[in-house]
Amino acid sequence: MKIAIGCDEAxxxxxxxxxxxxxxxxxxxxxxxxxxxxxxxxxxxDVARKVAxxxxxxxxxxxxxxxxxxxxxxxxxxxxxxxxxxxxHDPYSAERSRKSNDAQxxxxxxxxxxxxxxxCLVEIWLGCDFDGGRSTAKVQRINDIEKEYRACAPLKEERx
Numbered sequence: 819m820k821i822a823i824g825c826d827e828a829x830x831x832x833x834x835x836x837x838x839x840x841x842x843x844x845x846x847x848x849x850x851x852x853x854x855x856x857x858x859x860x861x862x863x864d865v866a867r868k869v870a871x872x873x874x875x876x877x878x879x880x881x882x883x884x885x886x887x888x889x890x891x892x893x894x895x896x897x898x899x900x901x902x903x904x905x906x907h908d909p910y911s912a913e914r915s916r917k918s919n920d921a922q923x924x925x926x927x928x929x930x931x932x933x934x935x936x937x938c939l940v941e942i943w944l945g946c947d948f949d950g951g952r953s954t955a956k957v958q959r960i961n962d963i964e965k966e967y968r969a970c971a972p973l974k975e976e977r978x
Contacts, residue, residue, distance in 0.1 A: 822869045822878040824852035826862035829884035829928035839937045866894035873922050874900040887927035895923050912939040916946035918953045
């Protein structure tokens, strides 16, 4: 599995903890760090966009984004066509984001959860696959709505 990971300066420490955890526990996982670096100030939308684009393009199987709350990263990642990102701050949401929603990107907030919980959530999230079943039609509807809006995008630009 290939995972893209990124953060802003508010979550640099958590990102490092997660990278170390994944490298120790999952040697089979290939990680790519998209920033921020130590002491680097960076706008979280730029990191979220890059990670989401890489996942959407199929260069990575999944992505992990961390910022102060996880919310801004999630909002930005979900702007990239084909991406389903979820804020995961508890075990149930981490599990359901994969099993019910087929989320390819998990987002967490360093200011919201501690390091041990974050590691636990990553393990849950990585251990889950999309269940399909009743959720298949729902995820397909998400994709259909996205396609409807993408089809309208050129019309909006023409009106401007």
